[in-house]
Amino acid sequence: MTAYASSGHLRLGSKTNGADLYRVATAPNTGGGLAADLGSLALDNVAGVVYVKFGAADTDWAALGGGRYTPNEMWAQPDVAASQTNVQLETNVSQLFATWRAPRAGSIVGLVTRFSEAITAGSVTLTVRINGTPGTLAATSVVGTGTQVTQAPGVDAYAAGDLLDIAITTTGAFAPITTDVEAYLQVQDEA
16 A cells, blocks of 8 residues: 655644554555554545544554534425325425435435424324435334434445435324424435
């Protein structure tokens, strides 16, 4: 592996340690690894990922990042009807599209739902979708004004450019049909 070390050591507070900053063209934990002092950082110039050296082995590098966030979109449906099956919710931010386009690869890790009135009968299920295909993560409510569910990264994974949305399914006994629903996703970028 070709690595280019920085000209000086990283400084933590007022002390200097042996950790260095490296620029690499591939992940430092692949191809035999990269020998470096504990705490060193490596920047993969191709993927734009920063790695930290956490152990003694040359392959003991962990990617930093993979932050979780809520996309700048919210999905909703006014006056939730009974007997719906897999109906796409409307977006409240975009006026042209009912989906959110992922800027980079990642996973759906959370779904939050809110209802303007408490559910009194039947059930409602909101399901995440990737390119129109239902994912694993779903939130089902039979009472109350909302819920939230989470899952581990990687279960509902998507690629950069994939389209994410939320679909709703209600039973025939669902009530009240005057309630409105809002739903939000939480996503996590790949590290």
